[in-house]
Amino acid sequence: MNAVEGQLNQIAKGKVKTCEERRPHLTGILLHLLSFLSPLLLLVIWEILAKYGIVDVRLFSSPSRIFKTFLPLLSSGELVYHTLMSVQRIILGFLVGAIPGVVLGLSMGLFPPVKAMLEPIVAVTFPIPKLAIMPLILIIFGLGEASKIFTIAIGVFYLVLINTMAGVLNIDPLYMDVAKSFGASRLQFYTTVALPGALPMIFAGLKLGMGTALLLIVAAELSAARAGVGWMIWRSYDMFDIERMFCSLIVLALLGYIFSYVLDFIERIVIPWKNR
Amino acid sequence: MEKKEAIRIENLTKVFKSRSSEVVALKNINLSVRDGEFLAIVGPSGCGKSTLLRILAGLEKQTEGNIYIKAKDSTKPLTAVVFQGDAVFPWMKVIENVEYGLRIRRVPPHERRRIATSYLRLMGLENFAHYYPHQLSGGMKQRVNVARAFASDPEILLMDEPFGALDEQNRLILQQELLRIWEGSGKTTVFITHSIDEAIFLGDRIVVMTAQPGRIKAILDVDLARPRDMLFMKSTPQFAELYKKVWELLREEVLKARK
Numbered sequence: 001m002n003a004v005e006g007q008l009n010q011i012a013k014g015k016v017k018t019c020e021e022r023r024p025h026l027t028g029i030l031l032h033l034l035s036f037l038s039p040l041l042l043l044v045i046w047e048i049l050a051k052y053g054i055v056d057v058r059l060f061s062s063p064s065r066i067f068k069t070f071l072p073l074l075s076s077g078e079l080v081y082h083t084l085m086s087v088q089r090i091i092l093g094f095l096v097g098a099i100p101g102v103v104l105g106l107s108m109g110l111f112p113p114v115k116a117m118l119e120p121i122v123a124v125t126f127p128i129p130k131l132a133i134m135p136l137i138l139i140i141f142g143l144g145e146a147s148k149i150f151t152i153a154i155g156v157f158y159l160v161l162i163n164t165m166a167g168v169l170n171i172d173p174l175y176m177d178v179a180k181s182f183g184a185s186r187l188q189f190y191t192t193v194a195l196p197g198a199l200p201m202i203f204a205g206l207k208l209g210m211g212t213a214l215l216l217i218v219a220a221e222l223s224a225a226r227a228g229v230g231w232m233i234w235r236s237y238d239m240f241d242i243e244r245m246f247c248s249l250i251v252l253a254l255l256g257y258i259f260s261y262v263l264d265f266i267e268r269i270v271i272p273w274k275n276r
Numbered sequence: 277m278e279k280k281e282a283i284r285i286e287n288l289t290k291v292f293k294s295r296s297s298e299v300v301a302l303k304n305i306n307l308s309v310r311d312g313e314f315l316a317i318v319g320p321s322g323c324g325k326s327t328l329l330r331i332l333a334g335l336e337k338q339t340e341g342n343i344y345i346k347a348k349d350s351t352k353p354l355t356a357v358v359f360q361g362d363a364v365f366p367w368m369k370v371i372e373n374v375e376y377g378l379r380i381r382r383v384p385p386h387e388r389r390r391i392a393t394s395y396l397r398l399m400g401l402e403n404f405a406h407y408y409p410h411q412l413s414g415g416m417k418q419r420v421n422v423a424r425a426f427a428s429d430p431e432i433l434l435m436d437e438p439f440g441a442l443d444e445q446n447r448l449i450l451q452q453e454l455l456r457i458w459e460g461s462g463k464t465t466v467f468i469t470h471s472i473d474e475a476i477f478l479g480d481r482i483v484v485m486t487a488q489p490g491r492i493k494a495i496l497d498v499d500l501a502r503p504r505d506m507l508f509m510k511s512t513p514q515f516a517e518l519y520k521k522v523w524e525l526l527r528e529e530v531l532k533a534r535k
Binding site (some may be wrong): 109174177178180182183184193196197271273275 | 365
């Protein structure tokens with residue numbers, strides 16, 4: 001290895017600081033500060049507008065009012081209970097949708113007959129809004145947990161399926177040639193090329209699926225639920241309890257953030273080779 | 277097959293058929309590659325030289341004709357290919373990439389790690405064994421690519437413009453390294469290139485191909501002693517003479533292909 005190449009590699013790995021890196025250090029801190037302060041500023045503006053009656057607190061509430069409602073909700077364990085109910089439904093629904101999505105997506109990507117057989121069915125059923133199927137799901141699965149889990153599952157399923165299939169189909173043919181030229185069997189090709197090659201797209205599908213799961217949990221808990229964050233929102237609506245509604249929205253936002261963080265974390269472990 | 281023959285190609289023809297047209301990529305190729313020889317194949321772009329290599333590698337089927345490859349050791353793979361471009365698996369570490377051919381052949385993990393490590397050392401990559409390809413430069417990735425082919429220990433080594441995408445300086449270094457490793461291995465090698473320099477520098481013989489359809493136009497011997505050194509070789513009259521010969525043969529074809 002020559003010295004220049006070694007050094008280049010160190011730069012690529014971030015061990016050696018280049019000129020460009022040294023200067024804007026201060027700018028970097030300022031930018032971080034700005035990202036941190038802007039939401040706070042928004043809250044302050046909201047509070048002031050509410051305080052002076054420029055926005056109607058009966059409709060828009062105010063940060064301090066929401067905070068006053070939030071603390072007892074949290075300390076009484078009520079919020080935690082509803083959050084855990086929803087989290088359980090999301091995780092179960094996510095798994096029930098994602099696992100068959102990955103399996104079928106891989107099969108459709110790898111075996112043309114499977115793709116030929118299933119693609120028209122997927123193409124026709126995918127565009128149906130999942131909310132439109134909910135009444136049917138309720139009739140079939142009843143009012144219990146199963147219908148809620150299935151609603152989420154079906155939304156996750158399609159996104160994961162389509163992304164997984166695309167992931168397999170988009171693998172560079174060069175990699176297939178390499179596997180073939182070394183005499184890889186079908187099974188060896190699947191495990192050493194097809195699956196790892198499709199992983200980035202599979203994860204893109206899982207992330208999209210997670211977004212849909214959060215969307216569907218609110219809808220699923222609208223009907224025939226007695227617990228959950230979505231249920232809290234609809235309950236607050238019935239009671240015209242704006243503060244409670246905002247508290248539930250905060251929980252949903254946090255859930256979305258945590259789930260995407262967890263998926264990113266898992267992705268980092270499963271796909272350590274991805275250039276980030 | 278004769279004793280000293282590693283590959284024999286007889287009346288090989290390849291036609292690519294599509295609904296509307298037929299393209300004759302290779303026509304009546306007859307070629308014998310000697311055991312332990314480094315054969316360089318040059319030709320204008322689109323002359324089917326890559327197709328010939330893909331047929332030898334078993335990635336493509338010929339339309340007509342026969343290919344015989346001598347298998348001296350049935351436990352070894354017949355061929356291994358160094359592809360043009362970025363053919364290193366991004367999801368495997370450098371060492372896992374080099375082990376790939378051995379893994380496919382179910383060589384025990386311990387054994388294949390030992391073999392792969394020795395080739396990494398030969399290519400000067402031992403400190404990068406546990407890096408992922410995206411952390412490497414283009415030249416280093418191509419080293420991995422070459423190491424992977426050598427490590428699988430094939431009867432025939434096939435290379436399809438392996439250094440075509442590299443910058444000139446990296447290409448010079450890799451050519452020299454390839455030559456060093458190849459001279460130590462004695463492997464029969466078929467090397468596709470569009471660079472005349474490269475063909476003379478590396479090859480024992482040079483096959484010049486015609487523009488489409490690809491035929492063999494001439495086969496030239498490279499009577500330059502080994503081990504070779506690029507700088508020294510370029511200053512010899514034999515090099516200049518051979519360069520001129522190959523270029524004159526090629527020039528006609530390139531001009532023909534432009535029409």
